[in-house]
Each structure stands twice: as structure tokens, then as C-alpha cells.
Amino acid sequence: DIIERTLDFWSFSKQENWTVHWPKESGEALHRLESGTDFTDLIVQPSDKEAMLPFYSPKLKQSPRFDGLQQLTLDIELLEGDAVMLSPCLSDAQDEGLMFKRMTIQPGRATYTWNLATDVVHAWGARSNRKVDGDLRLWSLNVKSSGKAARIRFHQATALQKVHRIDFINAELTTGHPLFLVIPGEAYKPILTFHNQHAEPVTCTATVTVEYFDGSTQNLQSSLSLDADGSQRLDLPEAHAAYGIRWIRYQLTDGSGYQTKGNDSYAYLAPSGPTPGRSEEFLFSICQHSNNYPDDIREREMMASALCGAKVIREFSPWGVLNPEKDVWRWKKGDEILALAEKYHMELQPSLGLCAHWDAPEEGLREGGWQFLFYPPKSLDNYAEFARRCAERYKGRIRFWEIWNEPDLSHFWRGTTEQYIEMLRLSYNAIKSEDPDALVLVGGFAGLGGHPGNKLNPDLQERVLRDGQQWFDIYAMHQHGTFEIFHKAIIQKLGEYRALLKPEKPLYFNETAMHSVGISEKVQADTLYKKLLYSWSIRAMGYTWYDLRNDGTDPTNPEHNYGMLTNSFHPKAVYCAYNTMTALLGNATFKQTLPTPDGAFCFQFQDQRTHVVAGWMENQKCSEQLLTFAVDKKA
Numbered sequence: 190d191i192i193e194r195t196l197d198f199w200s201f202s203k204q205e206n207w208t209v210h211w212p213k214e215s216g217e218a219l220h221r222l223e224s225g226t227d228f229t230d231l232i233v234q235p236s237d238k239e240a241m242l243p244f245y246s247p248k249l250k251q252s253p254r255f256d257g258l259q260q261l262t263l264d265i266e267l268l269e270g271d272a273v274m275l276s277p278c279l280s281d282a283q284d285e286g287l288m289f290k291r292m293t294i295q296p297g298r299a300t301y302t303w304n305l306a307t308d309v310v311h312a313w314g315a316r317s318n319r320k321v322d323g324d325l326r327l328w329s330l331n332v333k334s335s336g337k338a339a340r341i342r343f344h345q346a347t348a349l350q351k352v353h354r355i356d357f358i359n360a361e362l363t364t365g366h367p368l369f370l371v372i373p374g375e376a377y378k379p380i381l382t383f384h385n386q387h388a389e390p391v392t393c394t395a396t397v398t399v400e401y402f403d404g405s406t407q408n409l410q411s412s413l414s415l416d417a418d419g420s421q422r423l424d425l426p427e428a429h430a431a432y433g434i435r436w437i438r439y440q441l442t443d444g445s446g447y448q449t450k451g452n453d454s455y456a457y458l459a460p461s462g463p464t465p466g467r468s469e470e471f472l473f474s475i476c477q478h479s480n481n482y483p484d485d486i487r488e489r490e491m492m493a494s495a496l497c498g499a500k501v502i503r504e505f506s507p508w509g510v511l512n513p514e515k516d517v518w519r520w521k522k523g524d525e526i527l528a529l530a531e532k533y534h535m536e537l538q539p540s541l542g543l544c545a546h547w548d549a550p551e552e553g554l555r556e557g558g559w560q561f562l563f564y565p566p567k568s569l570d571n572y573a574e575f576a577r578r579c580a581e582r583y584k585g586r587i588r589f590w591e592i593w594n595e596p597d598l599s600h601f602w603r604g605t606t607e608q609y610i611e612m613l614r615l616s617y618n619a620i621k622s623e624d625p626d627a628l629v630l631v632g633g634f635a636g637l638g639g640h641p642g643n644k645l646n647p648d649l650q651e652r653v654l655r656d657g658q659q660w661f662d663i664y665a666m667h668q669h670g671t672f673e674i675f676h677k678a679i680i681q682k683l684g685e686y687r688a689l690l691k692p693e694k695p696l697y698f699n700e701t702a703m704h705s706v707g708i709s710e711k712v713q714a715d716t717l718y719k720k721l722l723y724s725w726s727i728r729a730m731g732y733t734w735y736d737l738r739n740d741g742t743d744p745t746n747p748e749h750n751y752g753m754l755t756n757s758f759h760p761k762a763v764y765c766a767y768n769t770m771t772a773l774l775g776n777a778t779f780k781q782t783l784p785t786p787d788g789a790f791c792f793q794f795q796d797q798r799t800h801v802v803a804g805w806m807e808n809q810k811c812s813e814q815l816l817t818f819a820v821d822k823k824a
Contacts, residue, residue: 198346200227201343208246231244254325256325270339273294274293275291306320353443360382380422383413391415392414399435399437409426425437432457470777471774474501475753480522498768545571550565569612580619592631634665699731701724702720710763711762714761739752788807
């Protein structure tokens, strides 16, 4: 029961942000771009040599992905020039790159069609077989010019797709809660609804598995008979008493045996927040990018962080948004995000940056795109004035101010170490002049020790700690990765760096996490548990998970999978783990590291009512050890 349909693939509109990959070392660009509401023009400059221009959209390289594609058709108009060649490149579900045969683009407007099964001419990747495996997404459209001037207008891309009838069935998981939670004592229920989006009836069998964090499962099966545009709901049982994640996997099978699969999640938990007042103990923090989104998304993100017990949000508006021109100040975004945090009894920890366009150096502007953001401003005094104005406006409401982000990475800081120390000095003095009680964080360093990203200023962290320590109050550190990587870096380098600070300054791990690609959501949740507890045990003042919500939907892209929630706000296991930790330890203090065999970690915490002992075995072969505690008669 196979159906053919034509998909609108790409529109080449301005919103898709098509560009050309042109490395800096290639010299002056041989192209420029002009975009409209429904087209993008690639204008090739005349040259004495041929040029290959990889034309692509960064957004579309991530998603959407489409399965069952048979043909790709491009609607192209050659407005000027001739002898322009084009070959599409796509990436499949195995991350194999597939290049399709080159076609000559003729003057005028025409359509060009590639057979995706037979027109492959080159492939690359670890699992290369020169065949389409699973879904496809854009890699690039490679345009080759003869060296003559040309203007190519891209109008539209469509694709022919063959799908089974049950591929038109959409499954939607709801609980009635905006974060897909089921809360004890409240009227939220998990429901899986199957909807037929086809104009004809569909019948199939649905098999649903509910998996719990401990690995146990519950299976359900139901026959679906869906009218055109019809729906059928399946109530999911909440039979497992333990709080935590519920992973939902479903499989639809038609009469021929063809199957389609999907997955989703919800969580059964008692929210640990929001709680009134500022935290005076360990700072449970989360990174957000809420100011990038509309009001309803911003509100939903703040609510999500508050419900799981976070007290500090690393979030603010960039310099160029609040100060779009010299002496022009627009505080709306900053005011709104702070008011939203305060509504949910949380505070902000802003990272002040990045470079404002109006004060960016020429070198940064010449690089094009957003690269100017990572350059030091032409006037460090202008940045310090931005910091002063922020401290003045939000005095008493924001107590933490971070000077830039990851200045040890050349991606984020294209200046010198001397420039960063001077910017730190100017900003520290500016902030303290308006709010002496404010606490200034050095820009959170990406990592401990050497790594490829800090080749521009390999000793920046050491020099800032040694020579610039009088101009910050808090040592901010990141160090993403697994606990094994995190622990090794701390053992090898952190003591050396902290020894440079005289007197010692508070340590704040204000952006550190691990994505869930290739390690599972369980391991991601374990990573939070281990890294946060260990950070606390070495006298850190707080821990910030990066970040609240997945930045995208590509399951293979690490940057899309750091979140505690999926991009569509469904909880991941790490969200449940965070909620449990804030519920148990939100008002606690660290008491001691308990003696354990090598390869095991165990820590004791205490609040006004309870003692909490938390630990784990990193080495599963380490010997067992009995821990004993002296308690009074009220225990």
C-alpha cells in the first residue's frame, strides 16, 4: 500500500539563510549572495580560475530529514552567464555523504531532476556504500563556475517521496501538562493518540512499550482502525510507583508486515520548585537561551527550570541587543528576562558579551556572518561602559556578572590575553563603581589544560588567574564531557590553577554537562549526578547544567542533545535526576567526603532536618565497604 507524493523540500527564502562555505585561507571571496522572500541569488564574480562554491543552509544541514525520497528536483534560473555546473550533495541516516551527478545549468529558468538511487557519483563517510540509507538531509549544492561572471537564482527544491499508508499516521503523547509531566495528586494522565493524516482509512496494529529508568518495561497492544483524518487514543498505565522518566516506544505494523516506529517520553515526578528566596547554599543552576524565542517559549522555559528546582539561570541579552548603537540603550529584553526569572523565584547570572556590531573591529566585520561577535571591541572602554550601565540598572536584583564567555577558546575570543585582562580590569571597576556588593566572574574557562581550541592564547587561563586575579571575585570553569574526563582534568590541573589565586577565590562550574549522543539518556543523567556532587565536594559554590532544552532535533548532533528537555519540551532522564537532587539537597550543606576504596565516591550532606549520603562506584570491580554513622536518638 505505497503512495507517491511531492514534498516542498527547500524554498531558498531569506529565512533559510543560504550561504557559501568559503574558508578564510581561500582569500577574497569570489561570490556574493542576495535573498528575497522566495529565492536566493548566488552571484559569481569573474576570475582567472574555476571555482567550486559549496552552497548550503546551516539550518537545513541539521533538519528536516525525509525518508523514502526517490528524486530531487531543483527549480533554477540562470540570469547571467553560462557554463555553470551543479551537483547536489546529501547526507543519509548513516551520516554518509552522497554526491550526485553534475548537470549543466542552462540560461533561463528550468527544472533539473536527479534520481537518488542511480545518480550517485561519489560517497564519503565511515559507513560509505554509495546508497541512500534511511532519511536524507541537505549537505550542499556544489556550484562550479568556469571563471566567468554568473548569477544563479534558486527558486525551489521539491522531492518525490514514496511512503506506505501507515506512514501517514502521526502519534502524539500528551499528559495535559506543558512539560509532559504526571504529578502525584493532580489530574494529569499519559495518553498516546494516533491520528491519520491521509484522505483514506488506515488499519494497523500498534505495539507500545513503556520503559522505566530501572530497565523494567510494560507492553501494550491495540488494533487501530482510523478513518480519514480520524484519531484513536490509547491510555497509558501508570503502574510503576517510582518517580522518574517514562520512555515510550511504539511500533505500527500493517497487513503486509511493513513497520514504522517512533518514540517519546514523559515523567512522573513531584516538582521540587519553585522555592521562594535566593539560595544561600550551593547554587543549582541551568543555562538557557530563552531570549532567542517568543514570549510563550521564554515563559515555558523559565517555568521548566523553576519546577525542577533551579535557583540561578545563566542567561541574558547580548551587548548589541541592549546597546545597539553608541549611546543608544534598549533595556526591554533585559528587563523582561529578569522579571520572568524573578516571577519564578530565580536569579540571573549574565555573561556579558558578545561584541556589539557598532564597535566591532574591521577584521571581524570582514570575516562576515556573526564572526565579529567574537572579537574584542575597538574600544574596551565601551564594553566597560556597557557593564557599568548593567550594574547600575539592575543593582540589588542581579548579583553575578560574568565578563565574556570562554575567553580561552579562540572561537569565542579572537583578541590577545593582554586585551582580555585589560577588559576584565575596566569592567570590574565599572561594575563595582555602581554596585560594590556585586560579584564579578572571570569569563568561564572552557577547560583545564591544553586543547586544540586554545591555540591562539594557550596560556590565557594561567595568566588571567595569575596577573588579573584582583579584577574578579569568582573563578568560573566549564569542562564539558563525561565524569571520567571531568575528574581527570580536575586532578591533573585544577589544584595548580587554584594555587595561583592568593587568597583563594570561590569556584563556580557555571557551564558543564554532557550530551546524550552515543551514550544514552541514562548515562547523561548519571553524568549530572556525578559531576555535580563531585564539584560540590571540592568546594565549588555552584554547578550549572548546559543546557535546559535541546537546541535542535538532529539525534546525531551533540549540540542538539545537551538539554534536560527535548526541543519539544519532553523530559529527558537528566531532568528527573536534577529534580531529585534539588529536592534532596536544595537547602543542604556539604559535610564531608567519606572514606571509600579507590574507584568509589561517597559524600555526606546535611540540612536542618536530614542527612543525605550520595555516592557511586566508578570502578565496578572495587571492593565493598560498610559505612557506619553515629546518630542521636532522634535519628
